Amino acid sequence: VASAKDLQSKIDAQVAEDLDRLRKLQLDDGGWSFDPGVKQDDGSYTTQSKTADPSPTSTAIIAFHAAGIPKEDPTVAKGIKKLLAMQKPTGMWKVASKTGFVSTSYALHALSRYFPVDPPNYADNQFNAIENESLVQTIRRVHDASVTGDPKFVSVFLDAADHDSAFVRYWAMIGLGATATGGGADGLAKGIQDHSKLVREAAHWGFRQTLINDIGWNRIFDLAQDENDRTRESAIRALFMEVDSVMPGSNMSLEELANVLGNAMNNDPAPAVRGWATRASWQWWVWNPPIRKAVNEAWVQLLKRPEPNELVDNAIRYQSHALFVVNGHIANSSKEHQYKELQDLILALRDEMREAEEKDEVLYKRLSLRLVAIASTFYQTRGGDGGPGQLGYSTPFADSLFAEAVLAQLAYSEALPEDHRYGEMFKATLEGAANIPDEALQEKLVNYSINGPERFRALASESISDPRLVSLIAVPEQLEPMYAQLWRGAYEPPRRPELSAPILKMYSKVRWIIPETDEQKNEILAFIIPKLGKYKTPSEIEALQDSQTKADAERESQAAWYIAESLGSAIGENPDMHFQNVAEAFPVGAVNNAEGRYWLEQVSWILEYKRDLPEAKVDPNKVPPVDPFEQLRTRALQLFVSQLAENADTRNRTRAADLANKTALRRNPEILVALAALVEFEKDKNVVENAKKVLSQSTNAFKKSLVAAIKEEPDHGLELDGSGNPVVPEDYYNNIVYFRDFVIPEMTKVLRGDERSCMICHGKPGRVPSLELYAPDQVGFLDTKQLLVNYRILQHRVDPEELPKSKLLRKPLNVQSVKEDGHQGGRRYQPDDPGYLIIKQWSESQVEIQRKYGLPARNKK
Structure with missing residues (x-):
């Protein structure tokens, strides 16, 4: 008894505290927002959102009613008035909700508690048949009875179940389902067997309600084995x-x-x-x-x-x-919270497949075909919570089962006569191969991407689910035919999707095993660094006199430009291709426009080549090490600056302005000077805008905008100067700059494993409500206000008291526990991946930052 009294006193205290909080969180207009507020030292609450919404307003009103607060209470009365004011002319409630269904339901529940309607009182004989009743009157009478849900009218429904009119019998079934009693099972059984589909539809729904009440199981089992097809169908539907x-x-x-x-x-x-x-x-x-x-x-x-x-x-x-997909599809699979029996099913099917392979060719083909069809369902779909998606392979042995099925189907296709070999079934099989993390299958897909039927090469390339499983040896025997096919596509623009695109994916995504010796490395440079000397500018082509020579030169130049642009991007994207021999091949002196475009894509990684991982906490007394690649980096910077000049090819200048927002480039003073000059002569508004974005992040400009952004925060906790502006300490400023220059770019970077970035989900409005961030634009830029919001949001995902338990550190590793769901995006990193170490360093730095400067309340957009 003492413990119960103690518990009750705690409950009463918590209720009183919660009601007080609700009163303090009420907005001036009477409503409530979704922001739960942060309690201040004086007992007040600060909120960021000032927009009332029907859902939190309704739930607040429901809470007051549950606590016994009358509708005359000023807080409740004001809340009800605001809730009524938010109702749309159509009758619904909708502000933040996408459909309004949920918020309308909340509103009706809240209002019904304070303004209940007395339940109607029906006389026992109210729905009895009357003498000389017309069909319309009978339908109305049974309908009205059915919506009461009152078991005392079961006899009315049973009588109506034998009526000649299907419309009357329909409402009888609805009534029997609404009452869901044992007395109605016989009538529902008649409806299940009715010759009218209208009646059977109502009957199987009604029987389902009765079964949910644990009544009528044996009867429905008998009906499910009835001799009539329609009866069995309706009985089985009742079991759904x-x-x-x-x-x-x-x-x-x-x-x-x-x-x-x-x-x-x-x-x-x-x-x-x-x-x-x-x-x-x-x-x-x-x-x-x-x-x-x-x-x-x-x-x-x-x-x-x-x-x-x-x-x-x-x-x-x-x-x-x-x-x-009960253990999750490709976008939300879970390896920890699993239905274990699915593994049993998968193993049983794999055993059947392997046995059939030896003993029953027809069955083997049927099983593999069925499994491939299942694997290809919802091809390339990656729905969020509740949305559809292609198979995820988190269940143990699922990858091997479906890989064997796909490989079997591919082998079957390859054995067909050539004119039947590569049809729709082959296409569906390649679609089914997507996302299956099986090394043998991935190698098969790579081979199809390079050597398969041209019209399916792009599809095979897209189905390579995890390029990390595929390793190609970078030797001339491997690279030469790929390089030749790449150029074939360059010379035939309509065929580039079939010929060149798959090759470019191989260059950019798969893991390349680079030879050990310099001699071997130099041998493959010819297939990594293209010869683009035949490129001519439009004015040079126009100056040619012979029409055939001019046509040939134009064709050569278009092909060279395509190679420079696409292969340059592919090599720049794949870290396996970033080895010293490529870097040292960086040209000295002038280059033509195509060569400039190729090397433009390599500048960023060359500036970072073999540098240590950036540190979140910088020691100002630490002497930087001697840079053995200083001359190489200087050449790279000179080329980049030259592509920003007024006499540079406009396409290269546009691309250079886009790339300039990369951290390695944005921090360089020579590039900032070149961008400042570009703003004065450039006519393209988009290029000027991108250049200004970079310039806005120079030290002085960024500090100014950061101070202005922090000043708008009511609880930033920093000291103010004489003008009322917050004084940002140097270590605090450096931490935000590190976040801007390394954390945000890391979260924006597309991983080659699944070709997705953190921001693809977390930067898309509504996709991940629990962690929604502002996504950088197409050149990687965030304005300072949005950057600061992201900084605050992720500060709240760091636990300075128990750092290893921080969500920011656990989610990317897909850590799961009984109380914690995994990461819907799956495992993004290994603990020693450089990208994860950047996030980890910043998280560790937050221990001291938050200790010294506190944690502002804002934790969402």
């Missing part, structure tokens, strides 16, 4: 439900249910029964662990057996996909 029968202790036999569903899935002569049984079985598998083994066995038979009906075959495909 999301119900946990285990925790409530249902009296239903899961064993009998499994037999009924398994027989309906695999043996029933009616296609509709087989299709609906597949859907129902999937739901029962998800919600009822004891039935999973039996459903697994039935599912193996389902995928093994032939299916003559195309609609049912399609149902098998999509329901199998739904089952195979």
